[in-house]
Amino acid sequence: MKIISPDNLSCPLDSALLSYENDKCLICENGHSFDVARQGYVNLLPVQDKRSKSPGDTKDMVKARQEFLNLGYYKDIAAYTAHIVREALNEDQKNMILDAGCGEGYYLDYILQELQQDARNGQCGLIGYDISKCAVIEACKRNKADITWLVATNRRPPIVANSLTQIISMFGFPVFDMFAQLLKADGQVLLVEAGNNHLLEIKQHIYSDIKPQTHASKIEAAEKAGFVMGEKRNLSYTATLKHPDDFYHLLKMTPYFYKMYEEDKEALSKSCKSITIDVDFIIFHKA
Ligand SMILES: C[S@@+](CC[C@H](N)C(=O)[O-])C[C@H]1O[C@@H](n2cnc3c(N)ncnc32)[C@H](O)[C@@H]1O
Numbered sequence: 632m633k634i635i636s637p638d639n640l641s642c643p644l645d646s647a648l649l650s651y652e653n654d655k656c657l658i659c660e661n662g663h664s665f666d667v668a669r670q671g672y673v674n675l676l677p678v679q680d681k682r683s684k685s686p687g688d689t690k691d692m693v694k695a696r697q698e699f700l701n702l703g704y705y706k707d708i709a710a711y712t713a714h715i716v717r718e719a720l721n722e723d724q725k726n727m728i729l730d731a732g733c734g735e736g737y738y739l740d741y742i743l744q745e746l747q748q749d750a751r752n753g754q755c756g757l758i759g760y761d762i763s764k765c766a767v768i769e770a771c772k773r774n775k776a777d778i779t780w781l782v783a784t785n786r787r788p789p790i791v792a793n794s795l796t797q798i799i800s801m802f803g804f805p806v807f808d809m810f811a812q813l814l815k816a817d818g819q820v821l822l823v824e825a826g827n828n829h830l831l832e833i834k835q836h837i838y839s840d841i842k843p844q845t846h847a848s849k850i851e852a853a854e855k856a857g858f859v860m861g862e863k864r865n866l867s868y869t870a871t872l873k874h875p876d877d878f879y880h881l882l883k884m885t886p887y888f889y890k891m892y893e894e895d896k897e898a899l900s901k902s903c904k905s906i907t908i909d910v911d912f913i914i915f916h917k918a
Contacts, residue, residue: 632720632749634777637756639727639794643675643783648791671775672767674782675760675789686784687763693735695883697769700737702877704870708910709741711866712799712823715912716742719797719819722753727795729813731785732803733759736770736778739799743777758790788813797821805849807856811917819914820858822849826865826909833887833906836899846913858915867909875900 640649642659649657649665657673658664665673676686688696699705720726730739739759746755760783761767770780783789785806795813801823810820827844834841850860872878878900882888888896 632726632746632751632753632755634743634747635725635754635756637727637758637779639756639791640673640675640758640779640781641789641791643677643680643787643789649789668768670768671771672780672782674764676762676782676784680784680787685764687761688734688766689763690765692884693763693766693769695880695888697735697737699877699880699884700735702873702880704872704877704881704906705737705908706741707866707868708823708908709738710745711864711910711912712738712801712821713742713745715821715864715914716797716799717745717749720746720749720751720753720755721796722751724753724796726753726755726797728755728757728797728799729788729790729795730757730759730799730801731788731805731810732800733761733766733770733780734763734801734803735766736773736780738801739770739778740773742799743774747777760784760788785809799823805852807849807853807858807915811856811858814917816917819861819916820853822846822853822911822913822915824849824911824913826867826911828867828907828909830881830885830887831907831909832903833882833885833899836895837887837890844911846911850913853915857918859918861914861916862912863914864912865910866912867907869905870908871905872903878903878906881906 647659656666757778760781762784796818798820
């Protein structure tokens, strides 16, 4: 697959098409311009769309996720996501793929590497955005040549309507009404969510009663926005931890970290030798 630069970014202020000026900034026909930061991303999140000074994941959360993902325990999740993305590629059209809430870019970078090795004809453009600027700065370090990284929000994505062929939302905060506007008629949304037994070893420690993960509210939101649920797949495996610190890194990137006492975290890090990984992949199409 040939990796191309996306031409479907839109101005967050007036929705006009954005185009690059000397690779230094993106500018719309009404003169709104947005610099390409030295790290390689473009900030398309206007102040009026921010609900706090630094929205999204903090630097600490981003670092914790990056450190854990780099250990490779979630590589199979990345590989399965890339597999589903590749299945939906169309050799006869421009494939425009968005990772909405891309975090520090681990998954989209993995997908890029798979697409670069895909010998089929066809073109792919890759956009990853996140509301957290520090996450996007880290994403740029993974690859800034072939992926367009943006600071942006799911609530008002700076992307031209009907221009995307796939939207991926991984462990994130999808806004399906917006996704429906961005997606082409034959496009798909891939929702990747924690399954029933995901990180069971931690959940068992915190909750006496573990509620099943039905993803009901997200499925309902998708259907309300005009999507039809297609296939639901699952990936489950047990990962053996190579070092007690690895468990601590994992814990640190989850919300459970803030629900546990420090001594419990340390004890569990020492006793827990493996973790259950259980992830659901739900595909939605436009009705
Ligand atoms: C649990 S993390 C998952 C990150 C990444 N998808 C991954 O799996 O590694 C959720 C991400 O959603 C981002 N986020 C939260 N609200 C958002 C919004 N309204 N628009 C875009 N990203 C958002 C956070 O900053 C964070 O990076």
